[in-house]
Amino acid sequence: MTETPIRVFLVDDHAVVRRGMRAFFDMLDDIEVLGEAGDGQAALDQLATMAATDELPDVVLMDLLMPRLDGIRATKAIKQRYPHVEVVALTSFSEAERVHVALEAGAAGYLLKDAEADQVGAAVRAANRGQVHLDPAVARKLTQALVAPQHTVTALTPREREILILVAAGKSNRDIADTLVISERTARTHVSNVLAKLGLASRTQAALWAIREGLATAP
Template identity: 75%
Template sequence: MSDAAGVIRVFLVDDHAVVRRGMRAFIDMLPDLEVVGEAVDGQDAVEQLDHRAVDGELPDVVLMDLMMPRLDGLAATSAIKARHPQVEVVALTSFSEVERVHAVLEAGAAGYLLKDAEADEVAAAVRAAMAGEVHLDPAVARRLTRTLVAGGDPVGELTTREREVLILVAKGQSNRDIAHELVISERTARTHVSNVLVKLGLSSRTQAAVWAIREGLVPSP
């Protein structure tokens, strides 16, 4: 996994070479990120990671396109998280694919980016994934929220468990803390956090905490 110098090992999966080149160029500008491999589709990614696991050379984070031939990003994410749960996945999406975003988060992805994301946004998503957090592209989060809520009350769209998770996030608890508090797995806790962010149209835990305080769900510090 990440080396002694703290460099995060990134693996790129996209069926378009120009996208892979662009992402590699972004990542090459960042001193704490390093591209260690590429795959042309989901099937190629799963097979390569299986081989890397044998050699102890798994990446830390996979940047995963959602729309690909043979095996799409959703199926590949599910397969990778099942076989190599220590590997984090960040989905790459376009506006036409937003209906897939919720599904890929449920499959275990640690967030998603638009394909035209800037280098600092890519870095933020990869670093968040390594920290066990969720990073959602703000524009896609807002669009998802409009489709989910359709003008209703966002807090009313949250399940009871999601409200509990939101309150714990606002109190500064980590995914591990939330999992312990609610007697659930850490992955389930992260999924709940991602669902909360999507439904509220937010892109970070900090925004969720501010939102919860503003709405009176928790007292201000």
């Protein structure tokens, strides 16, 4: 028996982009498109209707620059209302500042619109697993632009350093819990403590910091 396909919702103000993504996903057995919207507000309206019948998508592919309600604010609203729905940001811009804002809004990945089709599929699958997926060019740019926090790795306990290395490897809280034989709640608490001690805002920033400090290697 095959597994249930990952349910995806497309949000982009360009119909040709939505058609292209839908055509690509239609060729895959493990991903299906539930619906689409042309801006952030339309997406929120449709997701509210879907939530009422318990038919929310697993992953939303979200353009960042759109009329009415942009992708940043839409992403933040989705994560506040539907925490289990993952969002992958999609844009034609690669400025590090925009990436940070998207990730801090709750995006689980960041892709450029010229990404190869298999990169888009990989990002959706990673988000569905609770992992972060960044376009390689974006990851390099973020790593170069990351400002060093005031604290160093010496501020972390040995267990917190283990947690940081696992975060840098793209592990979800569940993966970390299984690896270290601890509860998922304890893993989540450790991750929060690591971010607080290093003065970082997201798991992605922590992963990039670990790579820059030589505690982990870039994917």
